[in-house]
Amino acid sequence: MAAPRLSFSNVTALAPMVRVGTLPMRLLALDYGADVVYCEELIDLKMVQCQRVVNDVLQTVDFVAPDDRVMFRTCEREKDRVVFQMGTADPDRALAVARLVEKDVAAVDVNMGCPKEYSTKGGMGAALLSDPEKIEAILKKLVTGVSIPVTCKIRILPSLQETVSLVQRIEKTGVAAVAVHGRFKEERPRHPVHCDYIQAVARAVSIPVIANGGSLDLVKTNADVAEFRAACGASSVMLARAAMWNASVFSSRGPLPVETVMEDYLRYAIRYDNNAFNTKYCLCQMLRDKVESVLGKQVQAAQTNAEISEAYGLQAFYQQTQDELQARRDASQGGGQPERPVMDGDVTTMAVRFERREYPPQITPKMFLLEWSRKEKLEQPQYDTVQRSQDRSFQSTVTVAGRKYRSSLWEKSKKFAEQASAIVCLRTLGVPEGRIGEGESGLVCKRKREGRADGPAGADRRKRPHVASVLEETQSNGGPGAV
Template structure:
């Protein structure tokens, strides 16, 4: 039964699917400026079929995460009901598997049948499907009957108008909700004029909504041009790619917005939803176009992180505030689900602790205390192994001391903080001071060095010389009750 809120493709203006551009920040930006529907970039069915659906409570998104922890597709509540998932596929069964994976989180599913680039046509996908009508029919019928949301497709025109009309009429019979038509032949590129006469003839030959695409070069430069393109193509709706990529305010009926403001709004979305820095950089460079070699463009090109990009646009404060807010939310969720006590995870002792820089004097760190304690105990220097989580680029470190492993179960925003957190776990499990402000002087580090450095003094940290004789281990009470650091280490001994 057709739902009352089922997405309609009549009289709409849509953001076209664009590889590397149609990610969440750009889609939300287009919606803000007035787009009715937004398409994600083409995502290959084989990759999506391997993904796991994850509710990201920190970002408040739904993520489809690959086995290597890469987020392949990310969406959020703000675009639900208006986002179309476009897939690259040449297999009806795999197409259905992917469509069912995402159907609760998107408004419709689209099959790419028009992209002429090799990454799309290899394996019989994209424009390669245009020469295989039987496969087109099989894929679309499988989807239309197999999912509860609308199914659409996007094609290019064939060498003859007759062939094109015949193909579109066959597609209409599969039950699709709309057909997007890029008015160029497979071998043509954006520099070639769009064939509005073909789109017009197609629209007259079928009753299903036709979405005209391909007018960005010479037909659509402002919002008022969108309606002119729709009329020239005789189409029900219009889909914009490059015109929207260059300045998403083309969707706004209130007139164009300065590119600087558009880029800033895009970047805020990229920061808010932790968009990958290289994708953020790519999209901003596409917006800059001929200004990509300007001082701003060069700064963006040189950026390696979203923090670097934020600095280029003067958004350092927004970036830091957003990171702090997300980290606070992450901390709350992790602490509520994990006990702040030692837990044995395989051969690693874990605790839910985090390194807070403000809790320690500027020149003192837990790593320093752990290193000095290890030296005094004549143990090997602590060894740190750190991993980065691809999903959000957070870090987690494991420290090995006396053949025992320790780590925090919480993920940190930097490699250095992750190592400090693992050192804290080790120190707390063993009952060793960690150098926090207000902590009684343990003698592990010179008292003089615990005080603030005089102005101009070298930043190099100096620690107390190691004593030549091994000190007594623990206090008398600790030795009597077996609560010395060595005794605590034995608590977590495991078999080799």
């Protein structure tokens, strides 16, 4: 049987928040009682280039960009309650993205309320509010083009009548609901939310209206949600900053200590291999005015999820999770048994994948193979890579000293496929490949192996913004809840 369509009536939702609404926060909100969770706004130009990849190790579905960044990660647990929010100004591109994700999410939403420049400069976000024809074109294209509900999120317009008229036009496109952030485009969280505007909209249309913008003054605990809903005359409520600060605001049993919430969040971040900088950002938002405390400084100084785990005393959980994930990797590569070379014509093959985490930041198998070839006075390794049409995966064959090597497994990118073929060659020849814990081989200089701060990775770290400065910049611009 097909799953029932997601309802937006009488729900409390986690709002879309840039840097915050990734998988760990969404799952945490569901644990605490949220009915619906929105991902952070993801730009159509980036998403349309992504490849859908089933991640057997993490048990997730990943949407991976050409540079191997995971743009969107989801899992079965949230499949019937997660809303994918996109930033778009183009109907055709919006439809392409919606079709890419529609089997893995419960609904798609178009951001029409974000006032930040990264959204508005492309005609997206709040810039759409001045172009109702384009709003209609995008929403109609989506409603008729996908099988899941379509919604949008707006800010209020300069006058009450303009706002009501726009939402009435939006309703006619066939959307399932509209979320209304009760502030004008130029207003920020410090300004009071205009409940009267949301109330007028709710009275003027028959689709569910989701009230948003009450975190500063009106919603501090779960008990306040019903009052905010009533004040706005809305069908549902969407929470941003109140949920970001303490996601247990969704719990009808009352708030939990923020320390407990942070640990629960971190466990999900570890379990789903969340980007460490994203993990730090979310934890610092929860710390709020304690971001410069001893714990806050430990979190800011950390560069990996392992180091963040130390700050919270979760080293044992981190290691246990890594062991479980490694066991899954081993199982997916042949039941945990060492891979053995198999001849496929004149090519030596093994069922191996390139796992970036298994190597130091500046070390790759290709680097080791090149250095070994130079040491043996052989010609430089030659890579021949092909792409499979049905799923756009890659497989590479490397030729060294007249012999060919490749992995029998297909990779998500050309770069990973080449690394996998290098691994097959190195393992067949019994040559070190640079994995963490392998020990010194002499093939690559010590400075590169250890990833010294004077190397590229060190330069990267020097350029990386301090979390406190990011927080300060975010707060001055209205914060994640301003979308």
